[in-house]
Amino acid sequence: MGSFQTFLNDGTGYGIVVVRHGWIAGEYYAKNARPGTRIHVHSVTKAVTSLAFGHLLASGAADLDLDTAAYDLLPDGIALSDPRKAGVTIRHLLSMTSGIRGESCGIFGTYAATPAGGELEYALGLVPGRGGASTAELAADPGTRWDYSCAGYLHLGMIFQEITGRSVSSYLGSEVFAPIGLTDWDWESAGGFGRLGPVSTTHIGLHISARELARLGYCILQDGRWGQDQVLPPDYLREATTPQELNPDYGLGFWLNRGPDNPSLPGDLVAMKGYNSNRLYVVPSEDLVIARVGLGPTNWDENLVIGGVLGAILH
DSSP states (O other): OHHHHHHHTTTSEEEEEEEETTEEEEEEEOTTOOTTOOEEOTTHHHHHHHHHHHHHHHHTOSSOOTTSBSGGGSOTTOOOSSGGGGGOBHHHHHHTOSOOOOGGGTOOSOOBOBTTBOHHHHHTTSSOBGGGOOOSSOSSOTTSOOOOOHHHHHHHHHHHHHHHSSOHHHHHIIIIIGGGTOOOEEEOEEOOTTSSOOEEOSSSOEEEOHHHHHHHHHHHHTTTEETTEEOSOHHHHHHHTSOBTTBTTBOSSOEEOOSSSOTTSOTTOEEEEEGGGEEEEEEGGGTEEEEEEESOOSSOOHHHHHHHHHHHHHO
16 A cells, blocks of 8 residues: 555645445545545546436436537527537537547647637637637547547536536536435536636536545446445446547546556556546446545556555455
8 A cells, every 4th residue: 555655645645545345445645635625636527527418318307319419409599610510419529529629639628818708618619719729620520530628528518507407516416416425525617707607617627525536436336326226327337438439448538448558457447537646446347446636646657556456455
């Protein structure tokens, strides 16, 4: 367990929780943190957003599926900045295959730089971003290229609120978090002030503790069950954690270990990954959950951490 102490004592790690066979096998906190210390887990939010859509689709409360055209579900009056956007589906947005410009095109985050609009307008390609960056024109036809696009993911918050009348955070709070006893969390919003929104940010924005994040991971490990209740739909969980042709290491908001980068780690490992090495790992073959929250480091050795945990619990 020395690897944990190394990460926690570097001044950036705040907490790690290891759950095996349904019990907390290890729990480590920095000196300035407690089990309830909430941290912004950044892009871990993307996978949690995916769970909201999975729950909604399984509930039958909305007449849509993963292949429903996304722009048909946005508020009325939003123009297409590129006619090809008419072909973008919910699946494309969740799987990062929408063609909406992302990191490979130098588009990081969703930062607008104009009084004409904010984050949501920028994500839609209606206003430019900092330095003149723009998401107006697609980088590729929908479904033909994988690109990590925060702008594309932010569409999902607007879509969810438009079709349900509820924010992603409110929906998850009552339909998923409360049933599993997850009560200590917060979620950021974007927009408003006379512009589009406000809506839950769906690319970043969730603030949560390592212990509460581990609770969500354990529900995923149990195929969406919590006790006797089926909280998350197992069919959607399987779909969200199935590798795709354009990127075998990515599903619907979830990172997978199906490519050649980490052959020493379990092939069924599923992860939620966020900036500053915020992580939730689920390893079904080992009945294992690892949750880690912190303010860094920006570079993270998956093999060291997961390998260290596996070595400690299996030997």
